[in-house]
Amino acid sequence: MADQLFWNPKTELMPREDLRALQLAKLRRVAEWAQARSSHYRRTFAEAGFHPDQLRTWADIDRIPFLTRAEWMAGQDALPPYGDLPVTGPENAIRMHTTSGTSGKTPLRALDSRKDWSWAAEMWCYALWGAGVRPHDIGYVAFGYGSFIGFWGLHNGLEKLGALTIPGGAQTTAQRVKQIQDFGATVVASTPTYALRLAQEAEALGIDLPGGPVRAVILSGEPVGAIKETKALIEKRWGAKAFDTAGMTEVSTIFMFEPSEQPGGSHIIEDHFIEQVIDPDTGREVPYGERGERVCTSFGRSTTPLLRYRTADLVVKVPHTAASSGRTWDLYEGGIIGRVDDMKLVRGTNVYPGAVESIVRRFPEIEEFQIRIERCGDRDEIRLLLEPSPVVDDAAWELLSGKLGIDLAEAHEGLRFLLERAAPGELPRPELKARRLTDLRPTS
Known part of the structure; x- marks a missing residue:
């Protein structure tokens, strides 16, 4: 039965003590890799007096210096186009993705090897399977398919899972809505704002979305888990269940997902990430249940290692014991609440x-x-x-x-x-x- 509910029951149901040991072992490995191959980490580790050999207990993670977006961008500006964070140049990568660039500034650029990109698809399989997506489904990705990392990983995850995957790029909203209807899509992926736009267009075209086959709307790109009213409106206009996910260019598309058994809370994919929540002013970790800034360490992206990255995302972490899904992974209550600089x-x-x-x-x-x-x-x-x-x-x-x-x-x-x-x-x-x-x- 567990095999039917979970993409990887071995790790999703892993006892916390074993999970912590797995995370610590992976942390040592990625810290050693980063120090040996990234000039950025060699410099910042030395400045902080840190060496990977010091990672003996869970508390030792705080010895690792923070990485900020400003540092990443400064390195990229000094050594264009990719900076001093990657462990290799584009000759060993198969993918380059950027941030959305909606702020008008130069977008951050990230490289992925073949192994990295395969890992990104695997991460999406956790989320898709948790939302009830199965190989018999038809997935429609309402996304422009540019260099912004967006739903690229979800697309590959749908294919890896075995679902028929329809790319909805380079089309008008009306054309996308008609394709969703014509191909009998059962799963649609978009941002929350665009999900509402698609529903509005469908109504104008006389297409009955609530009466159609779509039963899952996978949302990402904007906070929605903490805005229950927006999520409820999407579910009403689509007649389908909406699932919150979140990712970012820096971590390679996804780090948390909301499963069908856990509405209102999103599981951190803890066998592949360490997520800390800190006071944005002091940098100290806050207790469960308190709002703070999420700090991400990723184990899967070898080309661009990510250690203790200050994301500026506001979250509230709650323990796995609050979960009704059976997973032993901690959750972000309400997903991403907003940004530190939003207020x-x-x-x-x-x-x-x-x-x-x-x-x-x-x-x-x-x-x-x-x-x-x-x-x-x-x-x-x-x-x-x-x-x-x-x-x-x-x-x-x-x-x-x-x-x-x-x-x-x-x-x-x-x-x-x-x-x-x-x-x-x-x-x-x-x-x-x-x-x-x-x-x-x-x-x-």
């Missing part, structure tokens, strides 16, 4: 985009939204651009915006949001990561 201070009140979204998504009449923070004279203002469904008339808009304004103020210590109505189709629906908050205040 904005507006007239003395903390504003998080995820908290705003959780309120907006209570109103299914709102199709999309954008947050703008501006300096008006000597006063900060927060403006919310809202795009309602075309069927919302002026009277309905007055009622809706009035209730939404009250809910936002109550959740933000009385802070008043300026609500503006956007025209149908005015606001963007990207297929990659959505950026819904723009801070237009002067930095000085």
